[in-house]
Amino acid sequence: MPRTALKLRGYKGANPFHEGQAKAFTDRKLIEEFFPTSTFWSRFNEQHEILIGTRGSGKTAILKMLSYSWLRRLEHERASVIQKEKNFIGFYIPLHLEFIASLPGQGCPDEQRLQYFQFAFNCAAIKALLREIGALLVDCYPDPQRRLNAESQVLGHLCELWFPGEKCELNAVSDLQWKIECLYHTQLF
Amino acid sequence: MSAVPPSFLILSDIHFGAFAVTKDFALATNPPKHEMRGAVPMKEALITKVISTVKEHGAALSGILIPGDLTSIAAPGEFQGSVKAVEDIASALNVARKDVFFTFGNHDVDWRISAMSQTDEKDPLYNVVAAHAGSLFAFTPPTEVGPVPGSGVFVRDSYTIFSVNSGYHCYKDQEYRHGKLGNDQLRWLAEMLSKYAAGGFRMVMVHHHPFKYPFATVVEDISSLEEGAELVDLIGSNGVHIVCHGHRHEPKLFTEMRTNWKHSVTFLCAGSVAVNEHHRNRGEIPNLFHLLFMDSQLTCGAAYGHVASFQYRSATGWVPTQHSASTPIDHIQRFGILADANQRRIAAMQLVKEALERAAKGDNSALLPGLNALPPELQCMFVHELNNLLNDIAREFGARLFGKYPDEVLIKH
Numbered sequence: 001m002p003r004t005a006l007k008l009r010g011y012k013g014a015n016p017f018h019e020g021q022a023k024a025f026t027d028r029k030l031i032e033e034f035f036p037t038s039t040f041w042s043r044f045n046e047q048h049e050i051l052i053g054t055r056g057s058g059k060t061a062i063l064k065m066l067s068y069s070w071l072r073r074l075e076h077e078r079a080s081v082i083q084k085e086k087n088f089i090g091f092y093i094p095l096h097l098e099f100i101a102s103l104p105g106q107g108c109p110d111e112q113r114l115q116y117f118q119f120a121f122n123c124a125a126i127k128a129l130l131r132e133i134g135a136l137l138v139d140c141y142p143d144p145q146r147r148l149n150a151e152s153q154v155l156g157h158l159c160e161l162w163f164p165g166e167k168c169e170l171n172a173v174s175d176l177q178w179k180i181e182c183l184y185h186t187q188l189f
Numbered sequence: 190m191s192a193v194p195p196s197f198l199i200l201s202d203i204h205f206g207a208f209a210v211t212k213d214f215a216l217a218t219n220p221p222k223h224e225m226r227g228a229v230p231m232k233e234a235l236i237t238k239v240i241s242t243v244k245e246h247g248a249a250l251s252g253i254l255i256p257g258d259l260t261s262i263a264a265p266g267e268f269q270g271s272v273k274a275v276e277d278i279a280s281a282l283n284v285a286r287k288d289v290f291f292t293f294g295n296h297d298v299d300w301r302i303s304a305m306s307q308t309d310e311k312d313p314l315y316n317v318v319a320a321h322a323g324s325l326f327a328f329t330p331p332t333e334v335g336p337v338p339g340s341g342v343f344v345r346d347s348y349t350i351f352s353v354n355s356g357y358h359c360y361k362d363q364e365y366r367h368g369k370l371g372n373d374q375l376r377w378l379a380e381m382l383s384k385y386a387a388g389g390f391r392m393v394m395v396h397h398h399p400f401k402y403p404f405a406t407v408v409e410d411i412s413s414l415e416e417g418a419e420l421v422d423l424i425g426s427n428g429v430h431i432v433c434h435g436h437r438h439e440p441k442l443f444t445e446m447r448t449n450w451k452h453s454v455t456f457l458c459a460g461s462v463a464v465n466e467h468h469r470n471r472g473e474i475p476n477l478f479h480l481l482f483m484d485s486q487l488t489c490g491a492a493y494g495h496v497a498s499f500q501y502r503s504a505t506g507w508v509p510t511q512h513s514a515s516t517p518i519d520h521i522q523r524f525g526i527l528a529d530a531n532q533r534r535i536a537a538m539q540l541v542k543e544a545l546e547r548a549a550k551g552d553n554s555a556l557l558p559g560l561n562a563l564p565p566e567l568q569c570m571f572v573h574e575l576n577n578l579l580n581d582i583a584r585e586f587g588a589r590l591f592g593k594y595p596d597e598v599l600i601k602h
Contacts, residue, residue, distance in 0.1 A: 026504055026505050028505070029504070144556060144592075144597040144599070145554065145555070145556050145599060147597075148554075148556075148591045148592045148597060148598075148599035149552075149554055149591075149599065149601070151591055151592070152589075152591040152599070152601060155591070169580075169589070171576070171580065171589075171590055171591055171592060171593050172591065172592055172593055
């Protein structure tokens, strides 16, 4: 009986195992390759849940796909319903090893470490939230004029929260993401 | 002129062979030295991207321009492989073989043959043989044959291409490495530009750049064309619309005008389709291809159109270019209008004023026109500079903008 593996001989396409972890996947790759199971759909609830799994078991893929901006791109009836109802707006805050490693080490006083973690976590959280806000604005306001008006209001509020006393001259949610990114990388602890 | 303006795929500096980044553009027997593995197949993805983009633009490709450096070291197998790769692309894009236009660059002179001119025989004709190697493989019969391989005039319904070979004199013993046309080609080109004065959009294809371009650090650019000044004068005074060249692997698109020129001329310096990162500022510049769409001829005679540029990413294939210091070109870059800062400012002020008038009649906000509906002098700006200009002007009027071009933009009092 011919071995199935032999069919791979001479294969010239892209290496399907090039990226081993969902954190490095492109959005398109994740969405195209994600297969939702009933377990996945039952995660859309109001309970606290802890997702446990070995490296590569799909935790990040699930968390990303629970987020509104990824889910809305999944071609699935249940995804469309969740997107339409908007009772569950998930957002994914990446706290990968590189992030943890960037935090101050043992030599740093505990109080300062905590402060730094809070600051860094807030930056990561708002960036993730802004991604979802961007997607929500697009879905909620098909009319560009209404959407941009809503975006200007959201921007105004968030700028006031993050940069109080500073005149907000940003044009878009993406500008605020960039400003927070700059803040994160220039903050000296 | 034909009612349908032409559009072209530009594949420059392929460097088929050892200097390529992928097996798609190298011989199986001599794979690339710095091969990118496990990546999205470059050639297939390019075809897919061109098909979808041309469809989005509602156009049909008129031809493919290959402005030199088809190969890495001008080996016969590299020429054959490079031409075969281009022919595969042309076939998949329904471009007739007669509409694939080649010229040669410095890498297309076989230095192993050229070196023989320095042996005991001291026979300089080995240099000529070395520079003719490419024409055995990359040849499209021209309407008018030029004095050297890679030179010729190609007359079509809506356009005429004047091709010159600036790599012809790039022999192994060239005193310093640079492009050179030589008197024969220059004289011939002058004659042809005058003979084929009509004929829709007029384009010159050459490998080396006729101007010196700055490097990241200040050093003398000696690699440009020896007769650059003469070529540019010929081009301007003979009403050429577009000059398309390669060589430096750094994309540029700009329009120039001089006192004695018939009209402005747009210069497109294409990036490299497939050369490895060592030849792209250590990877700082991506692999690129461009689609050139001619839209119309302005009343002054200059060409108005746009270039769609794509950069390659190993994980996702060809994606729209992102403007940066090393890739100073927008994904969709309009060209053809020469406007000074004051003219651009006046156009932008008018735009903001009209939008604010509309806003005053409604809820104090109004959408600005889409990018394609803006005055041409604004469309031809880099989009980030356009956004900055409009922001400044909106502030002067006590208003603010939300959103950014190329997407929707709202103005609010």
